[in-house]
């Protein structure tokens with residue numbers, strides 16, 4: 001009996017492990033795929049891919065070790081070649097895997113400002129990386145975009161349409177998003193994240209006020225599903241909630257500045273509890289207050 005119970009438990013655990021692995025990939029609409037990032041294995045960013053008649057467009061390249069896991073997942077869904085990878089922005093968790101896709105035959109696409117940022121801040125971050133072991137960048141190279149756009153770019157083969165739209169500066173200077181009007185799906189990059197770990201608000205080119213404006217603008221688009229840069233899938237409500245969080249910090253920081261408060265005073269006194277999971281990370285909130293304080297002065 002005891003043996004049976006242990007064997008049953010083992011089988012259940014195996015099934016759970018297989019299920020949780022498989023559940024990282026999800027088809028949002030026919031030919032539109034979402035791959036869920038996982039912070040625990042240093043693949044925190046989400047990824048997407050869209051099947052066109054003749055090729056695949058990937059959204060966000062992850063870290064190189066993430067890209068190496070994503071590639072076979074894409075191949076399970078299609079035999080079409082991966083021609084393009086769109087980086088929503090230059091941060092390493094979304095772009096450092098570019099070379100893995102280039103070696104598989106793809107060209108990297110992003111906004112002109114994103115490309116400039118990757119060549120400067122992104123390259124500096126890559127060069128500074130001292131990690132060893134499985135998360136070392138040493139075995140890889142940083143591949144830069146070979147296709148850039150100003151305000152936008154459209155992939156449309158008559159059946160499928162993906163609109164790349166520059167929405168930054170917000171989370172970074174060159175933020176852009178991928179919008180699928182027919183399927184009503186938006187890949188929003190890190191303009192919005194939907195997890196308890198907070199958002200990175202401290203890029204030196206972040207523009208928090210324009211960021212709020214961009215989120216509220218996208219919340220008015222015809223969108224059913226939002227795939228964020230990190231965390232679970234959401235809706236336009238998620239965009240509004242991220243906007244409200246940033247806007248609230250901005251307003252409270254500006255009010256505090258007028259009365260001579262320091263960032264440390266503000267970190268202690270600002271109440272963000274009404275923003276739920278968006279304010280669940282105390283270090284994330286503190287970092288946002290400092291970043292916004294520096295911009296608002």
Ligand SMILES: [Zn+2]
Pocket residue numbers: 045091093094190229230
């Ligand atoms: Zn990110």
